[in-house]
C-alpha cells in the first residue's frame with residue numbers, strides 16, 4: 684500500500700513541487716488548499732493521470748485549528764481519502780512585512796494571521812494527526828526560514844517571530860513524539876520570489892540585491908526544497924534537525 688503525504692498549502696509554488704516530488708517517489712498525496720482550488724484540482728488531475736487514484740484535494744482555511752470539531756472533521760476527512768496519513772508537511776504560510784510602528788489594531792491582525800499559519804496551525808495539526816502518524820511510524824516536515832534563527836529579516840518582525848516559534852515546535856515535537864514520529868525542518872533561503880500580485884511582492888532592485896547576496900550566485904528552486912523534504916522523510920535516524928536550502932545565504936546574513 685502506498686504511503687500518504689498531506690501537504691498544507693500544496694496547490695502551488697513550493698507546496699505543489701513537494702507534492703510532485705513525493706508523488707514521483709511513490710507517495711499518494713493529499714493537496715490541501717484554501718483559495719487555490721483551480722490549481723489544486725489541476726495538480727491532482729496531472730498526478731492522477733500519471734498514477735490513477737493517487738492524489739486528492741482537501742479545502743480548509745487553517746483557522747479551523749481554532750475550532751475543535753472542525754479540526755477533528757478535517758483530520759477524519761483527510762485520513763478517509765486514502766485510509767491513512769504517514770507524512771504531514773507544514774508548508775502553508777502567510778508572508779508579508781509588518782511595521783512595528785503601525786497601530787495596535789494592525790499589529791494585532793498581523794499577529795493573528797502570521798502566527799496562525801506559521802506557528803499555531805502546525806502545532807494543532809500535529810496534535811490532531813499525532814495518533815495517526817504514530818500508528819504509521821510517520822514523519823512531520825516543517826517549512827521554516829533561514830531568518831527563523833538568529834538572523835531576523837528587517838521589516839518582518841512578526842513573521843520572524845512566528846517562524847522562530849515554528850522552529851521551537853520542530854525541536855520540541857522531535858522530543859515529544861519520539862520514537863514513533865520523526866520531526867524535521869527545511870529552511871528555504873530565496874527559493875521562489877513572492878508572486879508579483881501579492882502584498883509581499885519585491886521590486887526588481889530588491890530581487891537583484893537578494894540574488895547577489897547568495898554565495899551560489901542564484902536563487903534556489905522549489906525542486907531544491909522538495910528534494911530535501913523527501914530526503915528527510917526517508918532518513919530514519921534524523922529527527923529534530925533543520926536543513927537550510929539557501930545556496931549559502933545564511934552564512935552571509937548579518938540580520939536583515
Ligand SMILES: NC(=O)c1ccc[n+]([C@@H]2O[C@H](COP(=O)([O-])OP(=O)(O)OC[C@H]3O[C@@H](n4cnc5c(N)ncnc54)[C@H](OP(=O)(O)O)[C@@H]3O)[C@@H](O)[C@H]2O)c1
Nearest residue numbers: 692696697716717718719744745775776826871873874875
Ligand atoms: N518562497 C521562498 O523562497 C521561501 C523562503 C523562506 C521560507 N519559505 C517557506 O516555504 C513555504 C512555502 O513557501 P511559498 O513561497 O511557496 O508559500 P506561499 O506561496 O506564500 O504560501 C503557500 C500556501 O499557503 C496557503 N495559505 C496561506 N494562508 C492560509 C490559510 N489561512 N489557510 C490555509 N492555507 C493558507 C496558501 O494556499 P491557497 O493558495 O490555497 O490559499 C498558499 O498557496 C512557506 O512555509 C514559506 O514560509 C519560502
